[in-house]
Amino acid sequence: MGQNIKIKRGLDINLEGTPSFDVHSVDSPATFAIKPTDVKGLVPKMNVKQGDEVKAGDCLFTDKKNERICFTAPVSGEIAEIVRGDRRAILAVKILADSTVSFTSFNTAGYISKTADELKELLLTSGLWPFIVQRPFGVLADPSVTPKAIHVSGFDSAPLAADLSITLKGEEANIAAGFEVLKKLTSGKVHLNLHTSKDSSVYGSVSGVERNTFSGPHPSGLVGVQINKIDPINKGEVVWTIKPQHVAFIGKFFETGNVDLEQTIAIAGSEVTKPAYYKTRVGADISGLLSNNLRSDNVRVISGNVLTGTKIAKDGYLGLYDTQISVIPEGDHYELLGWLFPSYPRPTISSTLPISKFLKKTFKANTNPHGEHRAFVVTGQYEKVMPMDIMPQQLIKSIMAKDLEQMENLGIYEVIEEDMALCEFVCTSKIDVQRVLSEGLELMAEES
Amino acid sequence: MKFLRDQVDKLKPTFSEGGKLSFLHSTFDALETFLFVPNHTTHSGGHIRDGIDLKRTMFIVVIALLPALMFGMWNLGYQFHRAVGMEVSVLENFWYGMLQTLPIIIVSYGVGLGIEMAFAQFKGHPVNEGFLVTGLLIPMVMPADVPLWMVGLATAFAVVIGKEVFGGTGMNLLNPALTARMFLYIGYTPEMSGDKCWVPIADGVATVDGYSGATTLGNLSMASGEGKPWSDSLLSWGTTIMDSVYGTIPGSIAETSVIAILIGAALLIVTGVGSWKIMLSTVLGGLFMGGILNMVGGNAWYDMPAWYHLVIGGFMFGTVFMTTDPVSAAQTERGKWIYGFFIGVLTILIRVFNPGYPEGIMMAILLMNVFAPLIDYKVIQSNIKMRLKRVKA
Numbered sequence: 001m002g003q004n005i006k007i008k009r010g011l012d013i014n015l016e017g018t019p020s021f022d023v024h025s026v027d028s029p030a031t032f033a034i035k036p037t038d039v040k041g042l043v044p045k046m047n048v049k050q051g052d053e054v055k056a057g058d059c060l061f062t063d064k065k066n067e068r069i070c071f072t073a074p075v076s077g078e079i080a081e082i083v084r085g086d087r088r089a090i091l092a093v094k095i096l097a098d099s100t101v102s103f104t105s106f107n108t109a110g111y112i113s114k115t116a117d118e119l120k121e122l123l124l125t126s127g128l129w130p131f132i133v134q135r136p137f138g139v140l141a142d143p144s145v146t147p148k149a150i151h152v153s154g155f156d157s158a159p160l161a162a163d164l165s166i167t168l169k170g171e172e173a174n175i176a177a178g179f180e181v182l183k184k185l186t187s188g189k190v191h192l193n194l195h196t197s198k199d200s201s202v203y204g205s206v207s208g209v210e211r212n213t214f215s216g217p218h219p220s221g222l223v224g225v226q227i228n229k230i231d232p233i234n235k236g237e238v239v240w241t242i243k244p245q246h247v248a249f250i251g252k253f254f255e256t257g258n259v260d261l262e263q264t265i266a267i268a269g270s271e272v273t274k275p276a277y278y279k280t281r282v283g284a285d286i287s288g289l290l291s292n293n294l295r296s297d298n299v300r301v302i303s304g305n306v307l308t309g310t311k312i313a314k315d316g317y318l319g320l321y322d323t324q325i326s327v328i329p330e331g332d333h334y335e336l337l338g339w340l341f342p343s344y345p346r347p348t349i350s351s352t353l354p355i356s357k358f359l360k361k362t363f364k365a366n367t368n369p370h371g372e373h374r375a376f377v378v379t380g381q382y383e384k385v386m387p388m389d390i391m392p393q394q395l396i397k398s399i400m401a402k403d404l405e406q407m408e409n410l411g412i413y414e415v416i417e418e419d420m421a422l423c424e425f426v427c428t429s430k431i432d433v434q435r436v437l438s439e440g441l442e443l444m445a446e447e448s
Numbered sequence: 449m450k451f452l453r454d455q456v457d458k459l460k461p462t463f464s465e466g467g468k469l470s471f472l473h474s475t476f477d478a479l480e481t482f483l484f485v486p487n488h489t490t491h492s493g494g495h496i497r498d499g500i501d502l503k504r505t506m507f508i509v510v511i512a513l514l515p516a517l518m519f520g521m522w523n524l525g526y527q528f529h530r531a532v533g534m535e536v537s538v539l540e541n542f543w544y545g546m547l548q549t550l551p552i553i554i555v556s557y558g559v560g561l562g563i564e565m566a567f568a569q570f571k572g573h574p575v576n577e578g579f580l581v582t583g584l585l586i587p588m589v590m591p592a593d594v595p596l597w598m599v600g601l602a603t604a605f606a607v608v609i610g611k612e613v614f615g616g617t618g619m620n621l622l623n624p625a626l627t628a629r630m631f632l633y634i635g636y637t638p639e640m641s642g643d644k645c646w647v648p649i650a651d652g653v654a655t656v657d658g659y660s661g662a663t664t665l666g667n668l669s670m671a672s673g674e675g676k677p678w679s680d681s682l683l684s685w686g687t688t689i690m691d692s693v694y695g696t697i698p699g700s701i702a703e704t705s706v707i708a709i710l711i712g713a714a715l716l717i718v719t720g721v722g723s724w725k726i727m728l729s730t731v732l733g734g735l736f737m738g739g740i741l742n743m744v745g746g747n748a749w750y751d752m753p754a755w756y757h758l759v760i761g762g763f764m765f766g767t768v769f770m771t772t773d774p775v776s777a778a779q780t781e782r783g784k785w786i787y788g789f790f791i792g793v794l795t796i797l798i799r800v801f802n803p804g805y806p807e808g809i810m811m812a813i814l815l816m817n818v819f820a821p822l823i824d825y826k827v828i829q830s831n832i833k834m835r836l837k838r839v840k841a
Contacts, residue, residue, distance in 0.1 A: 371501020
């Protein structure tokens with residue numbers, strides 16, 4: 001039997017522009033892009049060059065550190081451009097898509113009786129492997145290890161998050177098939193973590209997994225928090241995580257033999273005219289989704305949610321792992337005595353802003369940090385939004401001091417950036433908690 | 449707003465690097481960000497941030513201090529006129545006290561902010577808001593009769609030795625305002641204690657019969673030294689214990705009124721700016737130690753009802769405004785309980801057992817400031833042990 005866990009410390013940030021329940025289809029965009037920058041620490045080794053024709057499922061590039069790990073094309077078409085940045089680092093591989101997607105076919109027949117190694121090989125060559133994320137550090141999973149458990153968070157609690165019962169509707173069989181594959185990859189349990197007040201009917205036909213139920217506010221939907229509550233990661237242990245959308249990809253792949261990365265994503269936020277769900281594919285050019293769909297010009301487009309997502313251009317591309325686009329106003333304006341008399345409501349946990357805290361229900365939040373960076377002064381605020389048994393401020397300080405032993409002692413193996421995003425949000429001193437943590441994780445990963 | 453912004457933008461190049469007045473860059477920056485929250489935006493990680501910042505946090509503390517300060521000003525006038533036997537209006541009392549207090553506040557802010565801005569400019573970092581609170585706390589814990597040069601000297605000492613040598617705001621070990629007071633207490637004891645310094649009365653001005661400017665703490669110290677028993681007559685001249693609650697007694701400028709201080713405490717607790725855990729545990733620590741001494745009994749100090757300790761001297765002021773300084777206090781949530789409790793206990797111990805210092809809260813807080821990192825260390829170790837135990841299990 002799974003566990004029932006109540007998350008008390010946390011915060012739901014209610015923003016304007018929750019997606020309506022409609023799922024729209026739009027014309028498939030002309031270009032797609034896979035961005036190596038979406039994957040932490042990835043140095044790509046190119047497998048294609050500009051002008052090459054590819055089918056969906058063909059390998060675009062591999063991970064230089066482990067060349068078995070492929071990243072494949074989400075659509076068929078022609079390699080339009082390999083975008084390079086500083087020091088010729090590859091930023092994106094753009095594909096000019098065919099009007100109808102043709103697939104490279106994989107032989108997945110009888111997958112149910114295949115061994116773990118055979119399944120891994122198929123996942124690696126098909127390019128579905130990168131969807132499995134490894135903890136500690138939140139990096140690409142190492143195919144040579146067997147994790148002690150695999151965790152799937154069956155819901156998303158982030159601000160403006162997609163309702164998975166909508167985005168995964170119709171994927172029930174694929175999800176069930178995907179879980180069958182996952183079960184073979186671990187020696188331990190596969191945990192499916194659900195929320196008591198969220199619809200989880202799409203997981204109805206999943207069997208043989210540990211179902212844990214959570215209640216309470218964000219970050220209850222973060223898989224890191226769930227792992228910490230169910231079966232925490234100790235030094236030397238490895239756990240894998242994967243999002244339900246990607247479990248469906250895996251299931252579909254083994255059922256059909258095709259790498260079909262079609263998914264339903266949410267377009268949300270106060271600056272979106274019609275916040276709703278849209279059917280598209282991994283790596284899609286989002287300009288079509290946002291054209292005539294924005295309220296103003298001066299906006300921040302985020303692939304992912306407002307706490308952890310990546311800033312992209314209005315004609316940018318959906319991130320590899322993201323199932324949501326958030327659009328909020330930029331905050332690049334001066335505010336006269338704004339620290340004393342805030343001129344508009346803003347999300348907060350501080351009772352020093354009583355109107356925002358107690359009266360206002362949803363916010364039109366912008367990207368102004370509402371203050372400048374300062375040294376740590378206030379204490380006890382991170383703890384209010386940190387449900388894990390980790391001392392957040394002390395951990396961040398140990399990273400600032402580059403004290404590796406202390407970082408390990410204080411539980412750095414159990415967290416990745418998103419787990420401390422709320423700490424960053426509430427920080428009075430406006431410390432970039434996620435950036436600091438990221439440096440710490442990098443340092444630890446190098447050392448171990 | 450547009451007009452003001454344009455003016456600021458016009459001035460900005462003069463104070464920026466390469467400008468004529470670039471040596472005042474930090475000062476300009478401090479004033480600019482006081483007027484306008486900057487137009488910066490987030491770039492990575494969290495795209496939205498909470499509306500709270502350090503300016504607002506510190507400003508809440510300043511507001512919380514005002515009831516005690518206002519009352520203190522009035523009380524200064526009241527004490528003076530009571531001593532010389534004059535009946536005057538509330539406003540006249542307040543005016544008298546304000547004229548005594550304002551120069552001290554101006555010197556404290558002037559010296560402190562000057563040094564802060566110089567350090568900020570020199571080290572190339574923005575001016576921190578912390579001194580807005582410290583600069584007001586320093587005058588509030590001074591005796592009204594303190595010479596202004598002493599205030600300036602103590603402020604300079606507190607900012608430079610108490611804070612900047614540790615790396616500035618957020619890094620200091622000791623509470624800066626108490627460091628200032630301690631500096632004067634040790635260096636200029638006669639001006640900082642006794643029965644003359646609390647209510648300034650010029651030489652040759654006649655006081656009413658029987659008048660004494662001594663505080664309750666002073667009387668008690670004397671009485672227990674002479675082996676006299678406890679009685680309410682040991683409270684400061686012509687007052688009852690309720691006067692200590694209202695604050696109509698001599699003392700440091702703003703420390704006397706328990707009620708005014710509690711109004712500030714309520715604001716700090718409701719807004720979450722001050723830690724209720726520390727305040728509560730300090731009070732509990734004081735009552736605990738006072739209670740034990742009551743049971744032992746023997747002299748005036750031992751026999752005074754334990755709760756009297758909370759309302760006489762600087763106990764309440766220290767508890768609400770000094771122990772809760774987040775930088776010098778314990779920073780872990782469990783550590784805060786321990787930290788506060790020991791401050792309460794130590795305050796009473798110092799009051800009762802130390803013949804040299806009638807007041808104990810200042811020493812107790814500074815002592816626990818020093819021990820706060822140790823308390824935190826133990827709390828952090830318990831978290832680490834929990835994690836290690838999990839590996840073994």
